[in-house]
Amino acid sequence: MKKWEIAVIPGDGIGKEVVPAALDVLQAVADVHGGIAFSFIEFSWSCDYYVEHGQMMPDDGLSTLRNFDAIFLGAVGNPKLVPDHISLWGLLLKIRREFEQVINIRPAKYFRGLSSPLAEPRDFDFIVVRENSEGEYSEVGGRIHRGDDEIAIQNAVFTRKGTERAMRYAFELARKRKGHVTSATKSNGIFHTMPFWDEVFADVKRDYPDVATASYHIDALAAFFVTRPHTFDVVVASNLFGDILTDLGGAIMGSIGIAPAANINVNGNYPSMFEPVHGSAPDIYGKGIANPIGQIWTAKLMLDHFGEEELGALLLRVVEDVTADGVKTPDLGGTAATKEVAAEICRRLREHA
Amino acid sequence: MKKWEIAVIPGDGIGKEVVPAALDVLQAVADVHGGIAFSFIEFSWSCDYYVEHGQMMPDDGLSTLRNFDAIFLGAVGNPKLVPDHISLWGLLLKIRREFEQVINIRPAKYFRGLSSPLAEPRDFDFIVVRENSEGEYSEVGGRIHRGDDEIAIQNAVFTRKGTERAMRYAFELARKRKGHVTSATKSNGIFHTMPFWDEVFADVKRDYPDVATASYHIDALAAFFVTRPHTFDVVVASNLFGDILTDLGGAIMGSIGIAPAANINVNGNYPSMFEPVHGSAPDIYGKGIANPIGQIWTAKLMLDHFGEEELGALLLRVVEDVTADGVKTPDLGGTAATKEVAAEICRRLREHA
Ligand SMILES: CC(C)[C@H](C(=O)O)[C@@H](O)C(=O)O
Ligand SMILES: CC(C)[C@H](C(=O)O)[C@@H](O)C(=O)O
Numbered sequence: 001m002k003k004w005e006i007a008v009i010p011g012d013g014i015g016k017e018v019v020p021a022a023l024d025v026l027q028a029v030a031d032v033h034g035g036i037a038f039s040f041i042e043f044s045w046s047c048d049y050y051v052e053h054g055q056m057m058p059d060d061g062l063s064t065l066r067n068f069d070a071i072f073l074g075a076v077g078n079p080k081l082v083p084d085h086i087s088l089w090g091l092l093l094k095i096r097r098e099f100e101q102v103i104n105i106r107p108a109k110y111f112r113g114l115s116s117p118l119a120e121p122r123d124f125d126f127i128v129v130r131e132n133s134e135g136e137y138s139e140v141g142g143r144i145h146r147g148d149d150e151i152a153i154q155n156a157v158f159t160r161k162g163t164e165r166a167m168r169y170a171f172e173l174a175r176k177r178k179g180h181v182t183s184a185t186k187s188n189g190i191f192h193t194m195p196f197w198d199e200v201f202a203d204v205k206r207d208y209p210d211v212a213t214a215s216y217h218i219d220a221l222a223a224f225f226v227t228r229p230h231t232f233d234v235v236v237a238s239n240l241f242g243d244i245l246t247d248l249g250g251a252i253m254g255s256i257g258i259a260p261a262a263n264i265n266v267n268g269n270y271p272s273m274f275e276p277v278h279g280s281a282p283d284i285y286g287k288g289i290a291n292p293i294g295q296i297w298t299a300k301l302m303l304d305h306f307g308e309e310e311l312g313a314l315l316l317r318v319v320e321d322v323t324a325d326g327v328k329t330p331d332l333g334g335t336a337a338t339k340e341v342a343a344e345i346c347r348r349l350r351e352h353a
Numbered sequence: 354m355k356k357w358e359i360a361v362i363p364g365d366g367i368g369k370e371v372v373p374a375a376l377d378v379l380q381a382v383a384d385v386h387g388g389i390a391f392s393f394i395e396f397s398w399s400c401d402y403y404v405e406h407g408q409m410m411p412d413d414g415l416s417t418l419r420n421f422d423a424i425f426l427g428a429v430g431n432p433k434l435v436p437d438h439i440s441l442w443g444l445l446l447k448i449r450r451e452f453e454q455v456i457n458i459r460p461a462k463y464f465r466g467l468s469s470p471l472a473e474p475r476d477f478d479f480i481v482v483r484e485n486s487e488g489e490y491s492e493v494g495g496r497i498h499r500g501d502d503e504i505a506i507q508n509a510v511f512t513r514k515g516t517e518r519a520m521r522y523a524f525e526l527a528r529k530r531k532g533h534v535t536s537a538t539k540s541n542g543i544f545h546t547m548p549f550w551d552e553v554f555a556d557v558k559r560d561y562p563d564v565a566t567a568s569y570h571i572d573a574l575a576a577f578f579v580t581r582p583h584t585f586d587v588v589v590a591s592n593l594f595g596d597i598l599t600d601l602g603g604a605i606m607g608s609i610g611i612a613p614a615a616n617i618n619v620n621g622n623y624p625s626m627f628e629p630v631h632g633s634a635p636d637i638y639g640k641g642i643a644n645p646i647g648q649i650w651t652a653k654l655m656l657d658h659f660g661e662e663e664l665g666a667l668l669l670r671v672v673e674d675v676t677a678d679g680v681k682t683p684d685l686g687g688t689a690a691t692k693e694v695a696a697e698i699c700r701r702l703r704e705h706a
Contacts, residue, residue: 077541083540083548084540084541084548084570085540085541085542085544085547085548087541088541088542089544093542115472116472117471117472117473117579117580118470118471118472118579119468119469119470119471119472120470136509136542136543137542137543137544138544139544139545141508141544141545141546142545143545143549147513148513148514149513150512150513150549151510151511151512151513152510152511152545152546152549152550153508153509153510153511153545153546154508154509154511154543154544154545154546154547155494155506155507155508155509156489156506156507156508156509157504157505157506158504158505158506158507159503159504160500160501160502160503160504161501186593186596187436187437187438188430188437188438188440188441189438189441189446189489189490189592189593189596190489190490190507190593191438191442191490191491191492191494191507192492192494192495192496192505192506192507193494193505193506193507194438194507195436195437195438196496196503196505197505217437217632218596218597219596219597219599219600220600220609220632222575222597222600222601222604223600223601223603223604223609224604226470226471226579226601226604226605227470227604239542240539240542240543243539243542243571243572244571244572244575244597246572247572247573247575247576248575248576248579250576251575251576251577251579251580252579256573256576279570279573
C-alpha cells in the first residue's frame, strides 16, 4: 500500500467549498485503486486566520508543511479583510518561493461538455510552463516621496538560471508531446529583461534541434490564444505572462473555474503544491455552487506527480464524461451544486473499482 | 480653409502598404468636406533606414517632427534587420516619450461585417486608456555577470503624476460615455507598483462620485475581455497591461488588423501621434493584401483630435458599411486587396460630397 501525506489548505472563499469536494474525489480514486491511500491534514491558514493572528500562517508554518508529500491548496485572498499583496505574499507566494516551486504547469484543452466562448474552439490542447520563482513577481523595489511626488518602483528580476530552467522544462515536456515550444516575450517594449529572455531562449533551443519553436510578443500571443489556440503545444512564459495566458486558457475552455495548476519543486527537496488557477471568488462563496472541476483537475495533476498517471487519466476522463452529461455548476450553464458534481464524479469512479 | 500639416512615417513592412491607403482616404475626406486640407510630408525612417544610417531616424528627427500638427505612423519593427528593442526605442517609443504622448487611447467595438472569434460577441464598445509614458516600459535597469550567473533587472517606474493623469483622463472620458471605469491591476502579485496603482485609483475615484468603477487583476480582466466584453466602457491600464488588453480587443473584434490607436500629447506642446495597434507583419508584407482598416480607423482618431468629430464619425460609418458589404482583405475572410478596400471607402465617401 502506497500512502501519501497531503497538507490541505482550503484558504479563502470558494477554496473552502471546492477543496472538500476534491478530497472526496481523491478518496474515491484511492478506493478504486485499492493499493494507494491518502492522509489529509487540514490547515486553516487564510485571511480569516490573519484577522485572528495577524499573519497568514504561524511562524513554524513552513517547517510544518515541509515533510508532507504535497500541498493541496484551494484559493487565497479576501481583499475585504486583508490587502491582496499581504495575503498572497504571506501564504501562496511565500510557499511557492520558500519551497522552490520554480515551475508552474497549467494545461488547457478543449473540454467536452463545456461551451467555449469561442465560435470555433477546435481541438486545442496546450500546456503553459510558467516560470514561478522570480521575474515580475518580486519583493524588490519600493517607494519614495509622498503626495504628488510619490514614485513606486518595481524590479523584475530574471536570472539566467531561473529562465533557462523554465525553458528546459518546456523543451523536455514538448518532447513528450507534439514537439513544439512557443516563447512568450515582449522584447520590443520591455527593454532589459525581455531581450535577455530571447537570448536565453535562443541558447536553450540549440540543445533541442528536434523541437520546433516560435516566439511571439505577449500582446500578439494573447490574441492568438483567442484566434488560434489549437496551434499551440507547450508555451513557456515568465511569471506574469504565464499568469495572464493561463487565465485566458481558462476563459477559452469555457470557464476559469475548471483550469488546474501545479507548482513543481523540480529538485524534490520540498513538497510541490497543487492549486487551481481560479481565485477565491468571494462574490459566490457560501452558495454551494462553486465549480469544483478546477480543484479536481488539479488533484489529477497531483496524481500525475505521484507517478499515478493512469489513474490521473481515468479521473480526467470521468470528469469530462460527467460534464458532457450535463452535471455541472451554474457558471457552466448547469444547475448542479458543488457537492452534486463531486458526488457524481465519485459515483462513476467507483464503477471502475 | 483649415489646413493640417502631417508628418507621415510609414515605417516597416505593411506600414508601407496601409499608410498610403489611409492617406488616399484622408484625401477623400478632405474633398468631401471642402473646407479642410491636409499636407503630407513623408519620412522613410524605419529599419531599412537603420541599415543604411545606423540609427532609426536622423539626429534632428525630433526637431523636424516637432512643428507638425500630427504624426501619422504605420508600423515599426523588422527583427530580421534590427533587434526589436533597438528599432522601437529608437523611433516609436522615442517619439511617444519625447513628445510627452502620455496617453494612448484604443477603442474596440463590435464591428459590422466582421466575424468575431467569439460565439456571441454581443454589442461591445469600450475604450482602453493606456498609460503611455512610464510603467513597465522603461530604460531603467540592466544586466550583471555573464554566462550562468547572468542577471537582468528591469525597473517598472510608476509616478503619482503619470498614474493619476491616465486615470483622470479615463474618468473624464467615461463621463462623456457610459460613466464606468474599470481599473486593470495586479496588486496581488506585483508587490510594489500595483498596490500603489490601486491607491491612486481610490484617490482619483473620490473626485468622480458620478462615475461607477470596478477593479480587476489583469489575469481575470483579460479573461473577461473574452467572456463578457460588452460589460466594459472605459478601461484604464498601465503601459504593459494596456498593450496586452488592446491586442485582445483587436482579436475579439475579428482582427488585430482593424484596431486603431492614438498617442495623445495632452498639453498640446508637441504633436500627437496616430498609429494602429497592429505591427509591421513582415510575413505578409509585399503581397498587397494587408488590412488597411486599422490605419484608416486611426485616421478617424486623428480627425477627432483635430475637432472634426462629425467627419470622423462619417468615416467610421463608411468603413463599417464597406466591410459589411464584404469588400475586405483575406484576413477578414474577403478577397480584396489593400488598395481595393481603400478605393471603395474613397468612392463611398465621395458620394457624401
Ligand atoms: C511595438 C511595440 C513596442 C508597441 C508597444 O508595445 O507599445 C506595440 O505593441 C503597440 O501596442 O503599440
Ligand atoms: C493570486 C495570485 C497572486 C496568483 C498569481 O498571480 O500567481 C494567481 O493569479 C495565480 O495565477 O495563481
